[in-house]
Every structure is written in structure tokens, then in C-alpha cells.
Amino acid sequence: MADCIVASEKTGLGPRQFDLDRCVHCGLCLNACPTYRELGLEMDSPRGRVYQMVQVAEGAPITPSYMRHIDLCLACRGCESACPSGVPYGRMVEDARAQIETHVHRGWIARRFRRFVFERLLQSRSVLSVAGTLLYLYEASGMKVLVRALGLLHLLGPLGDLEQLAPSAEPPFFFSQIGRTFPPQNERRYRVAFLSGCIANVAFARLNEATVRVLQKNGCEVVVPENQCCCGALHVHSGLPDEARVLARRNIDAVLEGGFDAIITNAAGCGSTLKEYGELLAGDPDYASKAAAFSGRMRDVTEFLASIELNSAMGSVNANVTYQDSCHLAHGQKVRSAPRKLLSAIPGLTLMEMHGADLCCGSAGIYNVVENEMSRQILARKIAAINATSANIIATANPGCMLQLRAGVRLHGTGQRVMHVVELLDLAYKNS
Numbered sequence: 001m002a003d004c005i006v007a008s009e010k011t012g013l014g015p016r017q018f019d020l021d022r023c024v025h026c027g028l029c030l031n032a033c034p035t036y037r038e039l040g041l042e043m044d045s046p047r048g049r050v051y052q053m054v055q056v057a058e059g060a061p062i063t064p065s066y067m068r069h070i071d072l073c074l075a076c077r078g079c080e081s082a083c084p085s086g087v088p089y090g091r092m093v094e095d096a097r098a099q100i101e102t103h104v105h106r107g108w109i110a111r112r113f114r115r116f117v118f119e120r121l122l123q124s125r126s127v128l129s130v131a132g133t134l135l136y137l138y139e140a141s142g143m144k145v146l147v148r149a150l151g152l153l154h155l156l157g158p159l160g161d162l163e164q165l166a167p168s169a170e171p172p173f174f175f176s177q178i179g180r181t182f183p184p185q186n187e188r189r190y191r192v193a194f195l196s197g198c199i200a201n202v203a204f205a206r207l208n209e210a211t212v213r214v215l216q217k218n219g220c221e222v223v224v225p226e227n228q229c230c231c232g233a234l235h236v237h238s239g240l241p242d243e244a245r246v247l248a249r250r251n252i253d254a255v256l257e258g259g260f261d262a263i264i265t266n267a268a269g270c271g272s273t274l275k276e277y278g279e280l281l282a283g284d285p286d287y288a289s290k291a292a293a294f295s296g297r298m299r300d301v302t303e304f305l306a307s308i309e310l311n312s313a314m315g316s317v318n319a320n321v322t323y324q325d326s327c328h329l330a331h332g333q334k335v336r337s338a339p340r341k342l343l344s345a346i347p348g349l350t351l352m353e354m355h356g357a358d359l360c361c362g363s364a365g366i367y368n369v370v371e372n373e374m375s376r377q378i379l380a381r382k383i384a385a386i387n388a389t390s391a392n393i394i395a396t397a398n399p400g401c402m403l404q405l406r407a408g409v410r411l412h413g414t415g416q417r418v419m420h421v422v423e424l425l426d427l428a429y430k431n432s
């Protein structure tokens with residue numbers, strides 16, 4: 001714990017020496033790394049990146065080449081699962097990015113754009129609502145269909161690539177449900193808090209509603225705390241841990257005193273960071289113990305449902321389903337069996353494993369936006385693995401992966417539907 005306290009206070013100083021020392025350069029992580037599998041370059045493998053971090057720690061300058069290899073990392077943590085030495089690679093790449101962030105001099109436009117995304121868009125319900133409404137109008141007016149039908153996306157260059165990855169807005173947005181308490185169906189067995197995300201309130205409003213319904217079906221009183229905010233995961237992954245700490249304190253204050261049996265998220269990427277609040281705030285004397293208590297109560301919705309006696313009053317969902325592990329669930333939180341257990345509990349559903357289910361799909365937060373080309377290469381390989389099964393539904397446990405996989409199906413798929421595990425459970429309850 002002492003190491004954590006010191007380390008959490010060293011924002012911008014790079015990966016910690018005791019983390020760097022753990023790597024014995026065995027190379028067992030190489031094949032678990034999507035960028036190494038694509039490029040075959042040592043410097044774009046976990047071992048190569050750790051080597052470069054060591055060079056910087058020993059005084060080598062932070063060069064554009066170093067920054068490029070670190071940028072190209074998905075932070076998927078596939079290498080952590082493969083590493084026999086317990087190298088905490090996810091933490092190391094976050095530290096490396098925070099260090100780069102203190103060295104890098106961005107142009108005015110890039111600075112304004114980052115400020116808008118990290119300080120305004122992700123943190124403001126009203127800004128997100130406006131953005132969601134504009135997106136909805138773009139779709140509902142027929143513009144989206146027209147732009148795609150006329151092939152205009154190609155003319156937009158990188159913006160056209162982004163358009164393909166953009167989520168659909170789902171009015172009415174889930175913001176209207178924040179602050180509400182939903183009663184359990186039948187006897188109350190648990191009282192849980194549901195953290196509904198930031199963008200998810202706009203782009204996955206129906207998923208959030210399904211999550212509440214499934215929890216209610218399983219005897220949960222579901223509170224959607226009023227003062228919750230963005231979890232800070234994208235801030236941490238982008239080298240902005242101080243900003244993430246501000247958000248973490250706000251979420252802790254919003255939830256901790258509510259007497260909850262569990263704090264639930266349906267977004268694996270958020271859950272990974274929410275479970276690490278204890279580490280993020282270990283150096284804050286006012287919040288260290290509160291953050292540890294918060295993280296200890298944090299559960300992915302699939303993890304929570306698989307740990308309780310599941311309401312089995314489900315109807316059939318006759319479908320072949322393949323499950324894509326979300327990196328931050330499988331590698332970050334070590335939750336692999338829970339979603340599969342839930343899917344297997346649905347009558348009529350046949351679970352078909354794809355090859356390399358726990359290899360990243362290329363989504364990785366905003367990686368698919370900022371590293372679009374590599375993301376697309378990784379996605380094409382993923383969809384080929386999915387096509388090789390005869391599944392007609394792709395299930396996953398993270399909204400970011402759902403967006404990426406939907407784009408992948410449009411580009412390379414065979415018309416598969418992409419659903420969250422909880423949406424399949426919700427469908428099964430509706431069919432009963």
C-alpha cells in the first residue's frame with residue numbers, strides 16, 4: 001500500500017520502478033498483443049513498450065517515436081493476462097501517458113478540442129443532451145442515410161471514418177431517470193446503486209433501462225444516484241489522472257453513504273476504473289479509505305447477477321450467440337465466466353465460442369477514433385473470427401465494444417445483431 005500511496009502522488013513522473021522491474025523479457029505476452037499481431041514489430045509489443053519505458057526511466061528523452069509506440073497501444077491489458085510475472089501493464093501505460101502529457105505541446109485547436117471533450121462533453125448532462133439531440137436530428141432527418149447512400153463519407157476523409165463509428169442517439173435520454181429509485185419486483189433482496197455512465201445516457205438509454213429492469217426482476221431496489229458523474233476512465237486512459245480524481249471524489253460522495261449492497265455498472269470500461277478508485281485516490285488522506293470502500297462494492301452487472309440466485313422465470317431466446325470478451329472485463333477485472341454463465345442460463349440460446357474471444361476488438365475507449373487505421377485492421381480480424389461461427393448474435397458487456405462491433409458488422413459482417421448480455425436477459429424475461 002505504501003508503494004501505491006507514493007506512486008499515486010507522482011502524476012507525470014512515468015511508470016513506477018517496481019513495476020518496470022517485474023518484466024523479465026520472456027516474451028510470453030507477445031501473441032496476446034493485438035498491435036504486435038498486426039505489425040510484428042517488437043517495439044509495438046508489450047515487451048518492447050516496457051523496454052522503451054525503462055529507457056525513458058533511465059534518462060532517455062521522450063521522442064516522437066516513443067510517443068508513437070505508446071499511442072498505438074490499446075491499453076487492452078491482454079498482455080497482463082498472459083504475463084507470468086504479474087506486470088501491471090495497464091497501470092504502466094497510463095503512467096507513461098501521463099508523463100508524455102506533461103511533455104507534449106499540443107496546438108491550440110487540439111488543446112481546445114481536448115478541453116471540450118474531457119472537461120465539457122463528458123461532464124455536462126446539458127452538453128451531452130445537445131450533442132445527442134443534434135445526432136438524433138442528423139439521423140431522423142434522413143441525412144445520415146443520404147450521406148452514406150451517396151458515398152459522401154469518403155469525401156469527408158477522417159471525419160467520414162468517425163461518422164461510421166458514431167453511436168446512434170436514443171431519445172428519450174436516460175438523464176431523465178437519474179435521481180429515481182426503482183422498486184424490486186416481488187420481495188426486496190438487495191439495494192443497489194446504478195451508475196449510468198456519461199455518453200451511455202444518450203447513446204445507450206435503452207440498454208440502461210434494460211439493466212434496471214433485469215435488476216428489478218432479480219429482487220433489487222435500484223437507485224440511480226442524482227449526483228453521479230462520468231467515471232473518469234477516458235481521462236485516466238488519456239493521461240489525465242488529476243481530472244479523473246476530481247470525478248472519482250464526486251462519485252464517491254454521490255454513492256458511498258447510500259447503504260448499498262453493490263454499486264453496479266453495465267460498462268466494463270467504466271467498471272475497471274471504478275474498481276481502481278482505491279488506487280487512484282490512495283494518496284488522498286480524505287478519500288483513500290472511502291475510495292477503497294467504494295471500489296470494494298463495485299460490481300459489473302454480469303458479475304453481480306452471476307453471483308446471486310438468478311430469477312429463472314425466462315422464456316426462450318432461440319439464437320446462436322457468440323460472446324466477445326470486453327478487455328476491461330476479462331483482463332482488467334478478471335471476469336470471464338459470469339457473462340457466459342448468464343448466457344447459458346437463457347433457454348433456447350446456444351453459446352458458440354469464437355477463436356480469440358478475449359482479443360481486443362479495436363474499440364479501446366477513444367482508440368478507434370484517434371487510431372482509426374489500426375483499429376479497423378484489428379476489427380476486420382475480429383469480425384472474420386465471428387463470421388467463422390454461425391452465430392447470428394454477438395453478445396458483449398461493454399457499450400464501447402458494441403459500437404465497434406456494429407461498425408464491424410456493417411463493414412465485414414453477415415448481418416449479425418450486437419447485444420449486451422443484459423439485453424438478452426431482458427428479452428428472455430419479456431418472453432416468459
Ligand code: SF4
Binds near residue numbers: 022024025029084
Ligand atoms: S510483460 Fe510479462 S510476459 Fe511480457 S515480456 Fe515482460 S515478463 Fe514476459
Ligand code: SF4
Binds near residue numbers: 045046079089
Ligand atoms: S495493452 Fe494491449 S495493445 Fe497494449 S501492449 Fe498490452 S496487449 Fe498490446
